[in-house]
Amino acid sequence: MTVAVTGIGVACGLGHGKTAFRKGLYEAPDIFSCLTREGRGPAEGEPPFIGVEMPEPSEVLAPRLARTASFSGRVALSVLQEAWQDGGLDDIDPERIGLVVGGSNLMSREQALAARDYSARLAYVPPRHAHMFLDTDICGLCASTFKIRGFAYSLGAASASGAVALIQAREAIRSGRVDVCIALGALQDLSAYDLHAMRSLGAMGSMRFSEQPGQACRPMDAARDGFIYGEACAALVLCRQDLAAAGKTYGRIAGVGLAVDGARGPEPNSAGQVRAAMTALVEAGLSASDIDYVNGHATGTPAGDDAECETYRTLGLEEARINATKSILGHGLSAAGAIETAAVFIQMKEGLLHPTRNLEKPLDSRFNWVRSEPAVHDIRRALKLSFGFGGMDAALVLEAPDSGGHTS
Known part of the structure; x- marks a missing residue:
């Protein structure tokens, strides 16, 4: 059964909605600065954190209900x-619509704020705290606001969560459980605790670029020194191809791969990445030589980018065009795989690849990088890679609507 993508919703530092997203992808403005959202301040004497924060979302809920929802939840509803x-879901039987929310521990900043405000007066903790900080509260918010009556659940795969949500949504349709399934990469609302820990771990970028925040996020560049956090959230509507409205398809998910490489922490593993990619290619009935575009995980961590380049070499992707969406948005963590897949489909529709910011000295000059300017390119078959702490390796093969792809 062929599964198509028929609707997209996005939010990130570029703004809310596909119009702002598309414009920002191609203009690649500098949206990086010191993080200022409450609960992300550094410890006394420590430098601030560099990253990207989004504008406030449009409110879907009535004010009385909005006060009971987390920031991650309100952004999820807007997206x-x-x-x-976009997917025209009002006419679909609600019992044939499912939802998979990708992400875990999504509201840590607001939990930290609650601990600050109520630790000395626990008797005054709001009753709503019992459920609003559960990841499943986003499922509940979405299903109670929109007509989703098939199923809804959340999953955690660290920074691969958004991609794994897409994999699970696709499988739910192919198994016949539902006809439509929404994959939502949720906003990972980091607290100062999380940011300090990531910096101490060496995963998040240092303050080497504190005077020039726009230079800090540099995936696949020789001067990279860690990922830069960026708030993000995206929802993609997956649908049985035969139910998609004529001409209303962004593309298809032709193959998927998911592997675990046996690592507990942040250590990347090229062998696991290759296994995930090969699984996706085999399911799609393709070889790596059929891939003309790669949207990498490309975080900007030294070990991560090195391992990913090794994966490209092993697969033989030297001819494919490659860019890094995180260079523009920052790293959306749980949302990354979903919003970057949305970026693939936007580029597929436009026939134009977005630039990669700060790619001044690529790690391997043999690859066909998209650097400082957009590049005209007709994407037919793309490979989207997404990896997460804990050895999570995910891969998606994405095809253009008219590519005549594999349909088994």
């Missing part, structure tokens, strides 16, 4: 509303 309308 889902755009995807729902």
